[in-house]
Amino acid sequence: MSLKDVLSPFKVWERAARKPWTVKNPIDERKGSANYRGFHKNDLEKCIGCGTCEDICQNLAIDLVPVENVETNMGDSGLRPMIDYGRCCWCALCVDVCPTGSLNMSNEYNWIEEEAEGFRFIPGADKKSWDDSDKGYHQSDDIQLIDPARIVMEELEAEERKSTFVEMVKGYSKEKALLEAERCLECGICVARCPAHMDIPEYIKAIREDDIELAVKILYETNPFSASCGRICTHSCEEVCALAHNGEPIAIRWLKRYIMDQVTPDQIKEIITNNIQVNNKKIAIIGAGPGGLSAAYYLRLLGYEISVYESKTKGGGMLRYGIPEYRLPYDQLDKDIDYIASLGVQINYGKEIGKDLSFDELYGNFDAIYFSIGLEKPTSLRCVGEDLDSVVAGVDFLRDITDGKRPDIGNDVVVIGGGNVAMDVARTSIRLGANVTVLYRRRIEDMPADLEEITEAQEENVIFNPQSLQTKIEKAKSGRLLLQWNNMKMVEDPEGDRPKPIPIEGDLESKEFDTIFSAIGQKADLSFISEKYEEKMKFKWGKAVTNQFGQTDIPKVFAGGDVKNWTADAVSAIADGHSAAKGIDEFLQKR
């Protein structure tokens, strides 16, 4: 070894005093590219805590955790993703799959932390310097892991519909149902929103696995009216579907119908086998609608002896007498009712409480009473001439149609009202060959009817005459009815409520009609409850006041359905029936 070899390493020391060759702290100046998959950011307002990011993560890097100031509500679990950067590989699948598009990435890639635990964080909630960065990997239309469009449901064309009461929605084939079921993310956000808390993701999963038996069992756990609800449910579950945020929600209602379309009434009896341990307690149920019969079903499973009293000749309540058969064919409703009856639930048709039997008798003879009656008493039109002949209550008309009558309504009819009953009356009148006008005091967008009913009515050439308030009905010289109305203007509400309709002074119009239908609302007819009981129970705005299990202030009397809740739809009545069954069971167990 020469002296040079020994000294040469020290030669580099001369560099110590000079300017370094390397660039000082180059990291600060090297930004990630605009599309770089850097650290995550999450828009907490947009995120609904569906957990799809957690599901897709191949590295199990994501947990769903509660976050301060984020509330759980019907469309939001209140949970938010926490990412473990010890496991994340920045593949960005979580970003690509996010149904709301809330989860994205910045182009930041430098993060220094003293403790390893610090690298677990909740994007959006744990404030980071890159939260406001608009650079980095974002969801794009090029990569769509979720199909935003639902599988189209085949329906009869409007022209064909106008002359028939045949069911207009055709239902999914197996192939289509499987494709639609394939879109479900199984997040389960919808379950809370469903009044009956049906286990939607589980029955959709059963469809996907083609296990119809299991699917039927899941349906009956929370809803013995699934063939009906699969057709006419208000499907508020679909409003909160994770997919609804950036596309069309899963067709939950049609998938439920698909399940029930696959089984005959006999097959249902084979699938849902029950070992009923009969006890000797008796329960009377007033009203054989979806609410009364749901309570009957669940109480029967618990072993009670059930007597249902129904004033009409057939069961189903408003499902049969309020909803036209082109939306809910009677055989489908019978399918639901027959199964419940087959369990030994005794349904007494044509027995009206307060007339054929007194409330007092029921009270004395039964251990508990559940009443779940429909809203059948029409609200007054509050205008001169509403008592004239050919001014008909919409609900009465629909009931006649169900009974097989085809009343002569003439060529020109008008329906006053904007709810589902108004739509059903209008569309039924179209099917009887009439020209139909709908008169409503607010705008079309204010109508309480389901949007699809409004759209379908428009397709069937129902004429909408919004912002019109009926003022007078009189007999015209022609013998027809002359309806006069006042045109309305919409005025902003100073308190921020929806705009109010105000009559435009002197702006009156009138037209002759053969029949005028009133459909501006219905109330419950409570006359069947004798006074001494009615006094002890509480009613507010015509609705029974109860505890959460439907118990009124008279301990052995329970109520539910349209006469109790404010949504007044089938699935809420079913949910009420289910929870009343629990309430009644607990009440009778304790006694």
Added chain:
Amino acid sequence: MEDFLNRLKQKVEIREQIKQRDDLYFITIKKEQTELVLRYIKDNEKFKHLSFMQAVDYLDDSKFMLIYMLYSFSRKVSLGVSVFIDRKEAIMTSMHNIWPHLWQYQREIKEMYGIDFPSSPRVNEDFILESWDNMPPMRRDFDTLKYSEETYYQRPGRKTNDPKEYMRKKLYNDFVKTPKLRDDK
């Protein structure tokens, strides 16, 4: 470029031809003609440089695609030459005699995709996966999640929530299904 591709078509079969940009072309050729084509375009058509080589797993078609990415400094054009090989018989002739540095790419592809290049130098040596004892991880039928679950442990103290169950507790805890129709899982 069009002239060159036409000339090439006179000599060999070109199964697919894509012009992505003015300076980026892709062609697909027959596996048997790979060496012929690569030598020809390197020696006669100025694509002197091999930028990289990569494989793609077409699991559904049971094929692997191998792509040789070439660059011409004089034309200032990139050209991807791809060939398809059978996934069940994943062997390809080594091209390291044309571009010596291909040995390294081929070694990586052997490790990540399990495609063999017999006679390629050091092709059986570990590249980055030391003591790997599983299916080549870039094959699409490799279950990343399963491997991750079996191989690594969770950081202690982690806790997650199921949205459906969490919402039940928060919003409708009183709700009970009466009675149960399914067996508990």
